[in-house]
Amino acid sequence: MTDLTNPLLLAVILINFFTLGSARLGACIRVVSVQGALLALLPLTTHGFSFHSILLTTGAFCLKGVFIPWLLFRAIREVRIRRELEPTIGFVPTMILGALTTAGAFLFADFLPLISEHHEGLFVPTALATMFAGFLLLVSRRKAITQVLGYLMLENGIFVIGVLLSDALPLMVEAGVLLDLLVAVFVMGIVMNHISREFSTINTERLSALKE
């Protein structure tokens, strides 16, 4: 089963690059949901079939791969936006930054005080790279929806670490994280709807210029 893990993690990193370079929101949501679905398979490929891992997989798959994307698609339909225009940092610079942080994650992961069996393999670098990419997406985009996507990717990175430790991590903690995520996306969707109703745009740049 471990043969499948590395291609999965690699696909996750490729999806990071794609999201950083793409302007189309629909495509971004779709690939982030694919990323979530791929990550949901990780517990099965690393720990084999057990009650714990199957539960984790189904939970993560339903939330990350199906429900949250559905919410986001609904959100972009309601606020009628298709693409991210004029991000604060351009698409090519964010992609290059993403590549730098990915390379950095690979270098940095070797210095972390991990147990020896975690040292090899792509788990830790992928987790770090995905978190960085999500963070980049959060700070470099203007549309609230892409920021939500960045937040999702950040969580995906945390999920990778969680999978690595899922033998040690109680199921409740993982479920709690997933629930947090769901609530956050929910709240953001509602907030977004309200913002768009009031201001007819969801460009977060406008919000910082609010006056009393």
Place this chain on the structure above:
Amino acid sequence: MIGSLVLHLALLLLFAPLMQGVITKTKAWFGGRVGAPLLQPYFDLARLWHKGFVLSRTTTWVFLAGPVVALVVPVLASLLLPFGALPAPISFEGDLILFVYLFGLSRFFTATAALDTGSSFEGMGAAREVTFSCLAEPTVLFALLVLARLSGGLSLNTLFGGHLLEAWHSGAGASLSLVLVCLFVVLLVENSRIPFDDPNTHLELTMIHEVMVLDHSGPALGMVLYGAALKMMVLGALLVRLALPWQTGWWVSDAAIFLAGLFCVAILIGVVESTMARLRLSRVPQVLIGTSLLSIFALVLVLR
């Protein structure tokens, strides 16, 4: 030595236009048409060969040097490259640099031949071609560096040697698949296929490679077309060897595997061309920077 040279050239010269035929047939099939016969590229070349030259009075010898170099360079490059499991006839340490820059040479001559006509459209096409290919070059070099790192040699023969089969099964399989994707994108860019350039449009404002050869006619145009077919086969050979690293030891079956691989590459190109739309011109550099980053990332994975 002589035998392998003859075999190499025979494979290249005979089967290169067939790839174009397969691509057009695939596209026709996707469009629900019957399409031109598979051997149409050969008929086209024969027809062009029997026509006369029409040369503008403003052009110099450079204008004719363009097609000649475009035809000769892929042939020379093919001699450095193993075709599937058939080893390259000529090989020395560091020939990968020569391989990459031979194509640089042909590009230089095609672009100068286009500029030589003095037409503003052709100048535009030359500018685009040069921009895109200089962005595609780092991708190729980093991809070859990955292979060099894996093989421990610096000649294309060792790079695409028998160790590839084991490399796919080891930890390097991931970066090999990245390299495969990058080289496929480079193949599409260098041969001006659809996501980057449409080989069928003759709208001067959007096309890249076709606009540069607008003023060529007769045998010169035939040489350009034949050279393009050879170039596609040579670049496709990189992909085929990477994707199908099997070695049978008997040259007939090796050649058959190689040709089958090229056939698959041609079908793949046809599928990509029929399912994708042309990218906007400003998006092309972005995609190419993306593939460069991917190949650098593949190198990072291998160096780890």
